[in-house]
Each structure stands twice: as C-alpha cells, then as structure tokens.
Amino acid sequence: MLFDTHVHLNDEQYDQDLKEVIQNALNTGVEKMVVVGFDRPTITKAMALIEEYDFLYASIGWHPVDAIDMTENDLQWIEELSSHPKVVALGEMGLDYHWDKSPKDIQKEVFRKQIRLAKKVNLPIIIHNREATQDIVEILKEEKASEVGGIMHCFSGSVDTAKECINMNFFISLGGPVTFKNAKKPKEVAKEIPLNHLLIETDCPYLAPHPYRGKRNEPAYVKLVAEQIAEIKEITYEEVVAHTYQNAKRLFGIN
Numbered sequence: 001m002l003f004d005t006h007v008h009l010n011d012e013q014y015d016q017d018l019k020e021v022i023q024n025a026l027n028t029g030v031e032k033m034v035v036v037g038f039d040r041p042t043i044t045k046a047m048a049l050i051e052e053y054d055f056l057y058a059s060i061g062w063h064p065v066d067a068i069d070m071t072e073n074d075l076q077w078i079e080e081l082s083s084h085p086k087v088v089a090l091g092e093m094g095l096d097y098h099w100d101k102s103p104k105d106i107q108k109e110v111f112r113k114q115i116r117l118a119k120k121v122n123l124p125i126i127i128h129n130r131e132a133t134q135d136i137v138e139i140l141k142e143e144k145a146s147e148v149g150g151i152m153h154c155f156s157g158s159v160d161t162a163k164e165c166i167n168m169n170f171f172i173s174l175g176g177p178v179t180f181k182n183a184k185k186p187k188e189v190a191k192e193i194p195l196n197h198l199l200i201e202t203d204c205p206y207l208a209p210h211p212y213r214g215k216r217n218e219p220a221y222v223k224l225v226a227e228q229i230a231e232i233k234e235i236t237y238e239e240v241v242a243h244t245y246q247n248a249k250r251l252f253g254i255n
C-alpha cells in the first residue's frame, strides 16, 4: 500500500483524464494521497476532490511565490476549511527564493502566519523550500514549529540539514529527483536517513521520476520512488512501502 503524500491532482493538467490517472494510481497500489492546494482555485478544487474520493485527503496553504497576494481574508478562509476532518495538514508553505514575485520579507511574514495558524488548529505543516534552506530552518526554530511537525516536501538538501529537520519533528519526503542519475544529495539522504523518518511523494504533475523525467508526472509513479529507495538502502520494496505508509498515517492522524 503506497501513500503519495504530495499530489496536485487539482492541477488543470488533469482536467481531461483525472479519473484514469486516479485509476492508474489505484491499480499500482497507491492507497492514499494528499492533494495540496496553495491558492484560492487549487484549494477550492482540493476540497471538492476530498468530498468525491474517500482515499484523498487535503493539505491547504499559501505558496511562498504568491505570498504577496495573500490577504487576512485568505488566512481566515484557510482556518475555516482546516476544521474539515479530511484536511490533514497546512501548506505547502515556506520560502522560494528562485522566483522574485514576492519579496523575501513578505514571504517570511506569510510563512510565520501560517505556522502560527497550524499551531492554533493543531495540524502538521508541509514545507516548500527553494534556495532558502537556512532561513526556513531558522523560522521553523523561532516559531517552534516542532510542536506540530510536518514534512520537508521534495527534500533536496544535505544529510545534515535533513537531520536538523528531523530533530524539529519533521519527516523527510523524497520524490522523483531521487531517481535521477545525477541527484547525489537525495540519494545520500535516502541512504543515511532511517526509514522511520522518510516519506514518499510525486509532487505530480511536476518532477516525474526516471524514466518519465520531463513528462507529466502522476501518483502511480510514486512506486518508482519507493523502488529507488529500496535499491539504495538495500532493503525490500515492501519494507519501504510499509514504513512510509505507516509514517504518513501517523503524521496525518489517519486511522
């Protein structure tokens, strides 16, 4: 039973064939998925999807790239939706220094506000980090995010950073990049970090694993991520699947 902890089935790239994509996932052994919404349209769609499919859950938040657009109303709306029993986390939230649409100070403020909200409603958080590791770790510490914990989504940092995040009660989630031939760091993290701190994800439609790199990703391919981790750790595929599934259920409070 695979648990894909990060999917964007609410992306318009699935408008034409969502049912088939979901069926593919089920046929491959994907049993649960968390649909991530990060702005008004994608959150609205995520909420509709969790009503339609019992194996789908939602995580809702505001993306750092669009931090400049988030209003107090938006935050209030996220808080209201977070009481839905199938909203299992807040995010993705974090910092993204690759794009400069939102200034860094605004990104940081919006990130802090969402961490505070997560503590208020007692939900774990899903972290998006692009070229901002140091500032993210600092803010997580200052805001005492360890009280709720969460996920370092599509982790691409070093083993040392991974350990620092684990100490703050975060899981390390690996996605498609761990299967890329030149992805040194994710492979090291897969090797060094114990299974009880790891999760798997696709981040579909982005970051499709080898041999689909560059194509549209889908949840069925999370199997390739699990297979790669098994190979790197020299353990069975079943072991990777069982552990990551239990980790995700525990984190999200799913029975």
Ligand SMILES: [Zn+2]
Pocket (backbone or CB within 6 Å): 006, 008, 036, 092, 203
């Ligand atoms: Zn994402």
